[in-house]
Every structure is written in structure tokens, then in C-alpha cells.
Amino acid sequence: MDIKQETRKDGFVRVKVSGNFISKYGILIAFLMLFAVMGILRPSTFLTVGNQLNILRQVSINGIMAIGMTFVIITGGTDLSVGSMLAFASIVACSFAHPNEYLVFVPIIVALLIGALLGLFNGIVIAKGKVAPFIATLGTMTIARGMTQLFNGGRPINDLSTQFNFIGGGSVIGIPVPVIVFCVIVLLGWFLLNKTRFGRYVYAIGGNETTAKVSGIRVNSIYIMVYTLMGVLSALSGIVLSARVETATVIAGTGYELDAIAAVIIGGTSTSGGRGTIIGTIIGVLTMGVLSNGLDLLGVSSYYQQIVKGFIIIGAVLLDKKNKA
Incomplete structure (x- = not known):
């Protein structure tokens, strides 16, 4: 099991999440959290059908x-x-x-x-x-x-x-x-x-x-x-x-080329080869698209957006290294 529950003596339930669960579903959870945050911050613009189609058109x-x-x-x-x-x-x-x-x-x-x-x-x-x-x-x-x-x-x-x-x-x-x-x-x-x-x-x-x-x-x-x-x-x-x-x-x-590589790495494809999925890449592409769209709606400068994307790429690579260790 990737998720285990343990009941402590005081009655509280402690949930333990294994590293295997994080490596499998971490990017999906991060994407859903990002989507939810953007929806909360800009519900009248981000969550519209027109904006969602615009995101899909942009990431295509x-x-x-x-x-x-x-x-x-x-x-x-x-x-x-x-x-x-x-x-x-x-x-x-x-x-x-x-x-x-x-x-x-x-x-x-x-x-x-x-x-x-x-x-x-x-x-x-x-x-x-x-x-x-x-x-x-x-x-x-x-x-x-x-x-x-x-x-x-x-x-x-x-x-x-x-x-x-x-x-x-x-x-x-x-x-x-x-x-x-x-x-x-x-x-x-x-x-x-x-x-x-x-x-x-x-x-x-x-x-x-x-x-x-x-x-x-x-x-x-x-x-x-x-x-x-x-x-x-x-x-x-x-x-x-x-x-x-x-x-x-x-x-x-x-x-x-940097955006394409970033999307693939964020999606969980190993930089050393041998591991990766199309589904993961789709989530990586959508994550980049939602992030860019959301930051645009929040009025964040494109310069800062590049910095944020850079840190995300480095974080994804570090996570990949940790999972292989």
C-alpha cells in the first residue's frame, strides 16, 4: 500500500504516505492543487469555459x-x-x-x-x-x-x-x-x-x-x-x-525547446532515460499552461514567470534524483 493509516493511543489517526505514492501521483496532486488555487484566486476569469479552452489552445x-x-x-x-x-x-x-x-x-x-x-x-x-x-x-x-x-x-x-x-x-x-x-x-x-x-x-x-x-x-x-x-x-x-x-x-x-523539455521533466520522465509516460507529459504540459495562464490573470510579469518556471524545473529534477536514490 502507498498510503497507511495508524491509530495512535490518543485516538488520532496518522496517515503515512510512502515515497512510491509521491513519485506516482505527486505531479497530478500538484497540478490539481495549482488548478484549485488559481480557481480560488480568480474564479470569475480562470474557471470560465472560454479561458479553459484558451489554455488548451495555448498548450497544444x-x-x-x-x-x-x-x-x-x-x-x-x-x-x-x-x-x-x-x-x-x-x-x-x-x-x-x-x-x-x-x-x-x-x-x-x-x-x-x-x-x-x-x-x-x-x-x-x-x-x-x-x-x-x-x-x-x-x-x-x-x-x-x-x-x-x-x-x-x-x-x-x-x-x-x-x-x-x-x-x-x-x-x-x-x-x-x-x-x-x-x-x-x-x-x-x-x-x-x-x-x-x-x-x-x-x-x-x-x-x-x-x-x-x-x-x-x-x-x-x-x-x-x-x-x-x-x-x-x-x-x-x-x-x-x-x-x-x-x-x-x-x-x-x-x-x-526549453518549454517542451520542462513539460516532460515535470511530467516525471527521468532525465537519465528509461522511465516516463505520455500521461505524465500531458500533466506536465497542462501544469505549465495553467501556471502561465494563472500568473497572467494575476498580473505577474513574464520576467517573474520565467523565474518561477526555472525553479519548478530544478525542483522536478531534484525530485527525480531523490526517487532514484
Whole structure:
């Protein structure tokens, strides 16, 4: 049992909570407490249906990337290039998204293809070149950001078609399209990680790469697939972002890699690999979204919000270290 009750001699009941319970449900409890606090402090604005849908719409872009980052971090790696891949994929895609030029699926395919190629490049450098993920993706981050600035002379691309903008700003039966896209990616990510051989291999590599190799797992192929998947999801986030703001800019996605990594770590995925869940990542994404939204409603400066997020990330890592000790 994770929770035990003991009755003392004076009649009082003492509840003992084990560390296993905290490691399993700590982030969920923290999220519910945060949600309750924000609801108490700003009930007339925070708890409205419109604001809740706004939170979901806001977290969907980071959430899509966070699903891919979950796979990456479970393998024991990281990807610092996701924000730059988002920017490059979106700005190229938007050049094909002007009204009356191409069908809407053309810019989508272009973006996903660019994301896949950049992710594939990361995977090959890491798997075949034996370069540390931090260094490899740092290089790709710089390359992709430079290509974004070179494309279209550093100018933003706007005048996008109505069909393309619908991806970011439209809704279906009252549910924003970005939220629907996020939910679909969550379901696919959960299925891949929990119901396929690929998912089992991802966990195995993160747990012990040497043992995985001895067991006959094609470790290099899994690394390449994981980072390619990360690239595709980064590009998909770029499509949703550019469609939402109805433009593509060279600074799009700046800092998004930190938000994605933070959400995954807060959600309980181990930084050393081998442990993590899609459900945990969803809770991490929602926690970040509720925190940002609540602090905005409270009038807290974005500078202070960054400080708060930083402390939360450090706390999550320290908790992960404690649970493994």
C-alpha cells in the first residue's frame, strides 16, 4: 500500500504516505492543487469555459512537441533544435500557403518533410557519428535557425489562405482545431510508446543501452526513428503556430525547446532515460499552461514567470534524483 493509516493511543489517526505514492501521483496532486488555487484566486476569469479552452489552445503547440520530446528523453537524450526546426519548417511551408496557389495539404506535406529530414539528420549524427545529443542538436539548432533567417531574406511571410489559417484558428463543434490535433498526437504517442515493439525498445535503450544491444535491438535505428519523429512533430507544431498567428517569422519557436523539455521533466520522465509516460507529459504540459495562464490573470510579469518556471524545473529534477536514490 502507498498510503497507511495508524491509530495512535490518543485516538488520532496518522496517515503515512510512502515515497512510491509521491513519485506516482505527486505531479497530478500538484497540478490539481495549482488548478484549485488559481480557481480560488480568480474564479470569475480562470474557471470560465472560454479561458479553459484558451489554455488548451495555448498548450497544444508545446504539447505536440512535448510528446516527441518524451520519446527522446526516455532514450536518455535531449533535443535543443526543436524550436529552430519549427521555425524553418513553418516559414518554408507558409511560402506554399498563399491563397489560390496550392491546396492546403501541400504546405503541410512540405513542413512535415522538412521536419523529418532535420530530425533524420539529428538521428544519424547521434547514432552513427556517436555525437552527444546535446551537442548534435545544438548544432542543428544553429543551422536551422540560420536557414530560417536566410529564407525569404529574413522577412516574415503572411497573406496565408483561409484553409491554412483554419488549422490554427478554427474550431470543430466548439473545440479548437489545435486542441484536436494535440489530442490525436497524444493518442498516437501513447499507442506507440505502450503498445508497439518500437515503444518497448525505446524504454530498453533508455534503461541500459548496452543490454539493449546484447538483446539484439538495433539501437542506432531506434535513435534515428526517435529523432525523426521529433522533427516531424516540431514541424507539425510549426504549422499550428503559423496558422494560429497567420504568419511565419524568423523568431518563431524561440525558447520552445526549453518549454517542451520542462513539460516532460515535470511530467516525471527521468532525465537519465528509461522511465516516463505520455500521461505524465500531458500533466506536465497542462501544469505549465495553467501556471502561465494563472500568473497572467494575476498580473505577474513574464520576467517573474520565467523565474518561477526555472525553479519548478530544478525542483522536478531534484525530485527525480531523490526517487532514484
